[in-house]
Amino acid sequence: xxxxxxxxxxxxxxxxxxxxxxxxxxxxxxxxxxxxxxxxxxxxxxxxxxxxxxxxxxxxxxxxxxxxxxxxxxxxxxxxxxxxxxxxxxxxxxxxxxxxxxxxxxxxxxxxxxxxxxxxxxxxxxxxxxxxxxxxxxxxxxxxxxxxxxxxxxxxxxxxxxxxxxxxxxxxxxxxxxxxxxxxxxxxxxxxxxxxxxxxxxxxxxxxxxxxxxxxxxxxxxxxxxxxxxxxxxxxxxxxxxxxxxxxxxxxxxxxxxxxxxxxxxxxxxxxxxxxxxxxxxxxxxxxxxxxxxxxxxxxxxxxxxxxxxxxxxxxxxxxxxxxxxxx
Amino acid sequence: xxxxxxxxxxxxxxxxxxxxxxxxxxxxxxxxxxxxxxxxxxxxxxxxxxxxxxxxxxxxxxxxxxxxxxxxxxxxxxxxxxxxxxxxxxxxxxxxxxxxxxxxxxxxxxxxxxxxxxxxxxxxxxxxxxxxxxxxxxxxxxxxxxxxxxxxxxxxxxxxxxxxxxxxxxxxxxxxxxxxxxxxxxxxxxxxxxxxxxxxxxxxxxxxxxxxxxxxxxxxxxxxxxxxxxxxxxxxxxxxxxxxxxxxxxxxxxxxxxxxxxxxxxxxxxxxxxxxxxxxxxxxxxxxxxxxxxxxxxxxxxxxxxxxxxxxxxxxxxxxxxxxxxxx
Numbered sequence: 001x002x003x004x005x006x007x008x009x010x011x012x013x014x015x016x017x018x019x020x021x022x023x024x025x026x027x028x029x030x031x032x033x034x035x036x037x038x039x040x041x042x043x044x045x046x047x048x049x050x051x052x053x054x055x056x057x058x059x060x061x062x063x064x065x066x067x068x069x070x071x072x073x074x075x076x077x078x079x080x081x082x083x084x085x086x087x088x089x090x091x092x093x094x095x096x097x098x099x100x101x102x103x104x105x106x107x108x109x110x111x112x113x114x115x116x117x118x119x120x121x122x123x124x125x126x127x128x129x130x131x132x133x134x135x136x137x138x139x140x141x142x143x144x145x146x147x148x149x150x151x152x153x154x155x156x157x158x159x160x161x162x163x164x165x166x167x168x169x170x171x172x173x174x175x176x177x178x179x180x181x182x183x184x185x186x187x188x189x190x191x192x193x194x195x196x197x198x199x200x201x202x203x204x205x206x207x208x209x210x211x212x213x214x215x216x217x218x219x220x221x222x223x224x225x226x227x228x229x230x231x232x233x234x235x236x237x238x239x240x241x242x243x244x245x246x247x248x249x250x251x252x253x254x255x256x257x258x259x260x261x262x263x264x265x266x267x268x269x270x271x272x273x274x275x276x277x278x279x280x281x282x283x284x285x286x287x288x289x290x291x292x293x294x295x296x297x298x299x300x301x302x303x304x305x306x307x308x309x310x311x312x313x314x315x316x317x318x319x320x321x322x323x324x325x326x327x328x
Numbered sequence: 329x330x331x332x333x334x335x336x337x338x339x340x341x342x343x344x345x346x347x348x349x350x351x352x353x354x355x356x357x358x359x360x361x362x363x364x365x366x367x368x369x370x371x372x373x374x375x376x377x378x379x380x381x382x383x384x385x386x387x388x389x390x391x392x393x394x395x396x397x398x399x400x401x402x403x404x405x406x407x408x409x410x411x412x413x414x415x416x417x418x419x420x421x422x423x424x425x426x427x428x429x430x431x432x433x434x435x436x437x438x439x440x441x442x443x444x445x446x447x448x449x450x451x452x453x454x455x456x457x458x459x460x461x462x463x464x465x466x467x468x469x470x471x472x473x474x475x476x477x478x479x480x481x482x483x484x485x486x487x488x489x490x491x492x493x494x495x496x497x498x499x500x501x502x503x504x505x506x507x508x509x510x511x512x513x514x515x516x517x518x519x520x521x522x523x524x525x526x527x528x529x530x531x532x533x534x535x536x537x538x539x540x541x542x543x544x545x546x547x548x549x550x551x552x553x554x555x556x557x558x559x560x561x562x563x564x565x566x567x568x569x570x571x572x573x574x575x576x577x578x579x580x581x582x583x584x585x586x587x588x589x590x591x592x593x594x595x596x597x598x599x600x601x602x603x604x605x606x607x608x609x610x611x612x613x614x615x616x617x618x619x620x621x622x623x624x625x626x627x628x629x630x631x632x633x634x635x636x637x638x639x640x641x642x643x644x645x646x647x648x649x650x651x652x653x654x655x656x
Contacts, residue, residue, distance in 0.1 A: 090437075109418075131571055133570075140471075142469060142470075142471060143468075143572075144471060144472065145490070145571060146487070146490075146491070147494070147571055152487050152490070152491040156488075159484055163477055163480040242461075243473060243475055244473050
């Protein structure tokens with residue numbers, strides 16, 4: 001089996017590639033080659049089969065065709081510019097996140113119309129396709145109504161995925177990822193960044209800023225869970241999805257207070273003292289419009305699994321990111 | 329005020345143009361010019377102001393810019409190829425219904441970024457953005473999940489409309505039209521055609537074929553009501569919509585049996601005998617996946633009004649289409 005990851009240089013793309021390379025197979029099928037593509041050249045992975053590393057921009061003419069010409073049996077499409085950039089640069093957001101996705105789908109369709117090529121396509125969407133007004137708990141049949149251009153572009157990708165799949169051009173499945181916490185790496189200025197940094201920094205003895213109140217509630221999954229969602233989606237029989245090809249992923253519903261409590265249990269009271277509360281009305285206002293809780297019934301019925309709580313998310317982080325520096 | 333109708337040669341476009349020309353004003357503002365555009369040259373209308381008739385294809389390069397260069401204060405965007413054609417010709421459907429709409433929105437955005445141009449845009453969507461599984465009655469916050477390419481293209485148009493409006497490029501409002509009955513004109517081969525022909529033909533003494541059972545339930549409005557929705561949308565203060573810019577329109581929820589009963593009351597038992605029941609499993613199967621009833625609460629609160637029942641829809645048809653041939 002030939003497996004392609006588009007967006008392979010990003011945090012989740014790298015972890016997904018490493019996991020596939022490590023396993024060497026997926027759903028009982030041997031992986032012969034890994035094709036890793038991104039706008040910057042992805043790092044290679046330790047893999048017994050063939051690895052191809054491609055620096056390419058999906059949204060540029062001819063690039064999607066060149067990728068699809070490699071006839072991957074399975075395509076993970078993770079490539080996107082992030083929410084803040086899509087909001088700051090309207091044209092770039094639509095060019096990369098909408099035109100890029102459509103170019104990929106069109107390249108597959110045109111190949112599919114020539115021969116019997118019908119790859120599986122796993123598309124990562126996001127819970128930010130939802131926007132206020134929202135119920136306290138969001139069901140699978142609640143209306144998608146994004147409040148950012150990024151959310152709009154993902155929502156359009158979901159509709160295209162469903163229509164191209166319905167027409168038989170490929171076999172698509174979309175997964176709406178929760179906010180990823182704990183993101184490894186350095187603090188960034190994304191509005192959601194503190195959801196990771198208030199745990200990540202104190203766990204290594206560094207300070208972190210909390211810009212919202214402790215009762216703010218949101219929906220989370222670890223990077224490991226997100227990779228697990230993608231792998232599960234790739235092996236799922238999509239007939240169970242019928243026409244609705246995108247699923248909200250399960251996650252941990254937690255308040256900032258729950259996060260802090262889990263940090264206390266994992267690393268002690270002193271770790272929590274590294275969190276400095278500096279209320280930021282701009283960030284608080286952005287976060288206030290975000291979804292807080294989902295009833296991800298369809299995904300759970302289909303076997304998608306997230307962590308149970310933030311104790312588990314912290315343990316996963318220690319295992320995956322800090323095993324080399326801690327004695328846990 | 330300069331008013332543009334894109335899709336002005338279609339059945340609803342013609343009625344809308346005639347209504348605007350007849351009134352001469354909209355929401356208390358005088359209409360100075362009517363710009364009527366379509367892929368075929370629209371017929372002119374009797375109007376005291378200026379009328380421009382344009383044969384143009386919105387989806388062709390430069391055409392949207394040429395339309396927007398006329399700086400209409402209000403744009404009705406009705407142009408689309410219909411459901412059956414969009415399903416039969418995938419590329420053409422996306423080209424006209426998605427690229428055409430996006431070209432228009434982009435042309436407005438680029439003009440808006442140069443000066444303070446911010447037109448009102450009324451976009452006609454359709455209840456076919458909804459697809460099975462559906463509840464018996466569909467609320468405003470039920471998930472949009474189209475089962476046709478036409479529905480997908482309209483759903484994407486709705487998302488773009490909301491995002492471009494949120495960004496302030498124009499002031500958009502989308503209206504999801506019910507199935508229009510009674511459509512004037514000749515029978516056509518659209519799956520929904522019988523919903524009009526079983527009334528329209530018997531009312532003039534002609535036979536009609538009913539391909540589904542009498543208990544089939546659906547959601548309707550007259551052409552006059554549809555024009556009323558568009559005019560009301562054009563004058564509505566969109567601040568009331570907040571982020572959700574597209575509204576499901578109110579309608580008449582009726583079974584085929586209800587239609588036949590109304591025909592009997594309007595034209596007698598003999599008229600109903602002109603309906604020949606010829607069950608068509610293909611059409612019955614298509615119709616089975618269609619929405620049956622809506623709770624169009626938002627639109628009703630905002631003052632959109634449809635007919636109360638099919639007696640009224642038939643009366644409207646007699647007044648608007650047959651006044652010259654009947655003695656009613």
